Amino acid sequence: MKDSIKIVGAWFSNSGELEKLNGDLVKKSFFDVLHKSWGIRATVQQKVYFVNTYLFSKVWYTAQVFSLDKKLFYGSGKEKGILTQALNFVWAGENERCARPLQFRSKDKGGLGLIEPFIKAKAFLVKNMLKEYKQYEYDPRLLENVYGDQQTMLDIMAVGKTDSPVKDIYQVMLDNLVSKNGSLIPSREERRSQVKWKLSWRNLSKLKGTNGEESEFAWKLCQDMLPVGSRIHRKNAEKRCMEKLDGGLLCLEIQDREHVFRACELKGQIYRRLEMVMSKFLGKDLSFNEVIHLAFSHRNWRKLRLATWFAVKWLYNMWMSKNDNKLQVMKEMLKEVDWNSKMGRLSRFQVELRELREIFDQVMNG
Numbered sequence: 001m002k003d004s005i006k007i008v009g010a011w012f013s014n015s016g017e018l019e020k021l022n023g024d025l026v027k028k029s030f031f032d033v034l035h036k037s038w039g040i041r042a043t044v045q046q047k048v049y050f051v052n053t054y055l056f057s058k059v060w061y062t063a064q065v066f067s068l069d070k071k072l073f074y075g076s077g078k079e080k081g082i083l084t085q086a087l088n089f090v091w092a093g094e095n096e097r098c099a100r101p102l103q104f105r106s107k108d109k110g111g112l113g114l115i116e117p118f119i120k121a122k123a124f125l126v127k128n129m130l131k132e133y134k135q136y137e138y139d140p141r142l143l144e145n146v147y148g149d150q151q152t153m154l155d156i157m158a159v160g161k162t163d164s165p166v167k168d169i170y171q172v173m174l175d176n177l178v179s180k181n182g183s184l185i186p187s188r189e190e191r192r193s194q195v196k197w198k199l200s201w202r203n204l205s206k207l208k209g210t211n212g213e214e215s216e217f218a219w220k221l222c223q224d225m226l227p228v229g230s231r232i233h234r235k236n237a238e239k240r241c242m243e244k245l246d247g248g249l250l251c252l253e254i255q256d257r258e259h260v261f262r263a264c265e266l267k268g269q270i271y272r273r274l275e276m277v278m279s280k281f282l283g284k285d286l287s288f289n290e291v292i293h294l295a296f297s298h299r300n301w302r303k304l305r306l307a308t309w310f311a312v313k314w315l316y317n318m319w320m321s322k323n324d325n326k327l328q329v330m331k332e333m334l335k336e337v338d339w340n341s342k343m344g345r346l347s348r349f350q351v352e353l354r355e356l357r358e359i360f361d362q363v364m365n366g
Helices: 018-037 044-055 057-063 070-074 081-091 100-104 117-135 140-145 150-160 166-178 188-192 195-204 212-222 257-263 265-282 289-291 303-318 328-344 345-365
Strands: 004-007 010-013
Touching: 018 044, 018 057, 018 081, 044 057, 044 081, 044 212, 057 117, 057 212, 070 081, 081 117, 081 188, 100 303, 117 150, 117 166, 166 303, 195 212, 212 303, 257 265, 257 289, 257 303, 265 289, 265 303, 265 328, 265 345, 303 328, 303 345, 328 345
Parallel strands: none
Antiparallel strands: 004 010
């Protein structure tokens, strides 16, 4: 006679702990998919989407019924949990990782939107607990009959989320991780730079017309996570610019984000053209910090979206291009604008795109 039997995707047994039995099943399913996925080439945001959709989804079905062990997610001793392995997968090949709260923060608030699996698993179970407790007509005397973390369930009821979906329950529980005293826990760059971060987050979340690499570049640009000299922490890494200047001399300045896009003699003229186009198009002067963090605004939302797209495309072109001739870079951007106009990729912004094209011509020929 079998000690255990699998019914509709879950294990039940007369001997042993059901939580451990099903936790092991979740772990095996998770690692089966993870091991097949190592080595895929993708941006950080694409990997986050993959983890949320194809890896952590192995947890949710079981989490609705069983209280899964915390060690399954965070590990114990030398054994790594599924969250640790998922983070290793997301950040494989990257120069550095962002702060943990920023990884789990939602995209509309400047984060990556990675799901925190242990908290989401608890949210699923709490939702089922609330359904069961409702059958008892919320009688405190019968609370002990409800399987799961009863205190967490009562906390969710206390904030008025008794009938809310799992998504809302998860957000309430996640706030303890990404917020402190009612405010979001800032990243290193958010703590240091004095810009209006809500503008930056909004512009990033509304960014359209870019590919995966450009979207990743925009996010890293705002968070100062591009692999420039001052951000590379490997032993004996070259932190100086080392670009060849006019006259054959090398630029020996320490390379940081501002040096790459504005301060270096080679790049400064190219950036100033971008600043001129942006200022004329939006009708106001923009500081370097506002441009580099995409922290600008405009009453016309179409102009704002187009200006954000244009700034990201231009700065990405500067980042990737080995050509430091400002006219050549501007011609490449002109081709980008004309191609998008011809292909109708920015069909909702045709009037604004023509205005931008005229301003671009003036700056280029001025």
